[in-house]
Amino acid sequence: MSESASYQERLRVPLRWWAQGTMLVATLWLTLIVALIGHAAWLAWAVTGLVLVAMAAWLRSYGSARLVVSDDWFRAGRARIEMTYVGAAEALDAERTRRVSGPEADARAYLLLRPYLRESVKVEITDPADPAPYWLVSSRHPRALAGALNAVRTQHQ
Numbered sequence: 001m002s003e004s005a006s007y008q009e010r011l012r013v014p015l016r017w018w019a020q021g022t023m024l025v026a027t028l029w030l031t032l033i034v035a036l037i038g039h040a041a042w043l044a045w046a047v048t049g050l051v052l053v054a055m056a057a058w059l060r061s062y063g064s065a066r067l068v069v070s071d072d073w074f075r076a077g078r079a080r081i082e083m084t085y086v087g088a089a090e091a092l093d094a095e096r097t098r099r100v101s102g103p104e105a106d107a108r109a110y111l112l113l114r115p116y117l118r119e120s121v122k123v124e125i126t127d128p129a130d131p132a133p134y135w136l137v138s139s140r141h142p143r144a145l146a147g148a149l150n151a152v153r154t155q156h157q
Contacts, residue, residue: 005070007148009139013063014116021055065112067137069148071155074123076137077112083156087124089149091142094118106133114138121145 028051032044065077073080092100097120101113110132113120117138124134139145 005068006152007067007069007145009067009141009145011063011065011067011112011114011117011138011140013059013114017059017116021059022052025052025055065114067112067139067145069145069152071152074149074152076110076135079110079112079135081125081127081130081135083152085125085127085130086149086153086156087126089121089123089146089153091139091146092120092122097136097138101136105136108132110135112137121149123149 025048029044029048032047033041036044066075068075070083072083074083074086097118100122101111101120108131110125113136117140119140119142120136120138121142122134122136125132137145
């Protein structure tokens with residue numbers, strides 16, 4: 001497998017999710033401090049600390065999905081496929097992404113969608129043994145991702 005990547009992207013959660021999560025945890029702390037006034041303030045701090053750690057772990061995990069296009073493989077999150085089975089890639093705007101992931105969706109398709117990313121890339125899968133007809137992958141730079149996929153695909157033809 002080739003290690004040189006022609007395109008890489010990490011689908012990190014936006015900063016506002018971190019801010020909103022922190023405010024939610026702060027609200028929990030305030031609620032517990034008021035409820036446990038003078039009795040067990042340490043419990044409020046312990047619970048809040050655990051919730052904060054759990055929230056941070058979830059946000060990091062959810063935002064750890066990567067898109068990698070190399071000479072031999074396309075990786076989207078945990079899934080990967082050899083470039084010989086990758087067909088045409090098309091960058092989709094927000095409206096087209098909404099339609100392709102909703103009313104026009106194929107239930108067999110592989111989806112790597114993030115609600116904070118409105119645009120995506122639809123990647124045709126040409127492997128006859130693969131039940132997924134296409135992958136629909138969120139991206140901050142769908143034109144660049146589609147371009148990288150199409151460029152590597154043409155090298156394999």
